[in-house]
Amino acid sequence: MVNPSPAPIELLLVDDEADFVSVLSKRLEKRGIRVTACLSGSDAVQEFLKKDFDVILLDLKMEFMDGIEVLKVVKETKPHIPVFMITGHGSVEEAQLGVDCGAVECLPKPYEIQDLLQKIQEAVSSRKESIHG
Template identity: 55%
Template sequence: MNDEPIRLLLVDDEAGFLDVLQKRLGKRGLDVTVAISGAEGIQTLRGKDFDVAVLDLKLEDMGGIEVLQIFKKMVPELPVIMLTGHGSEQAAREGMAHGAFDYMLKPCDLDDLLNKIRQAVGQAETGN
């Protein structure tokens, strides 16, 4: 793995959660770009390259599965980690069926999320 920071796209419609996560992951050396909606996440992905995306399953403007499908059409090799906080593990598993790398339940431990992000990026780099 190179010395470049991991470029993370974080998509969630909870502004407070987004802000805290951006700061905490940024302090751990990640280059974090945030989007407050599915549409903003799609626009952001059009304009910049990312190593990994963390995507909330429940967004106000569109469903996380729909955003995931669009992300995978735009950048098929981009690993996407789904976050779900609404007891909807079934929907998260549906995300896996649509190409998500994995899913985590919110609230998740920051170190667990960081490990999952690194695992996703490592797997994408090796092509496994």
């Protein structure tokens, strides 16, 4: 009997830069990751509350509801989901605040897609091991 292939990683991508979201979504989807993209923190919270995700990529700086606010909602409601903060213009202090609030890591833009994929896969594997034991 052939083992079924593992379910694809479900990723929530949150960034207010539409071009960045479009490009990164396509690059991740080409590598077998299912991406749900949101251009605002409030849209992300709505998606997050109605669907289960394996991992979240969350922009630090957004208008109205920033990444730290979204991160706090995630960690209050589904603390087991790994969250990576991403930033093109955040300070070291802001990046550290994200980690202090429960993010796995704060990643600067731009980054190598292979490095990002490795971090995503490691976080998802680690989460699955802690759940299944």
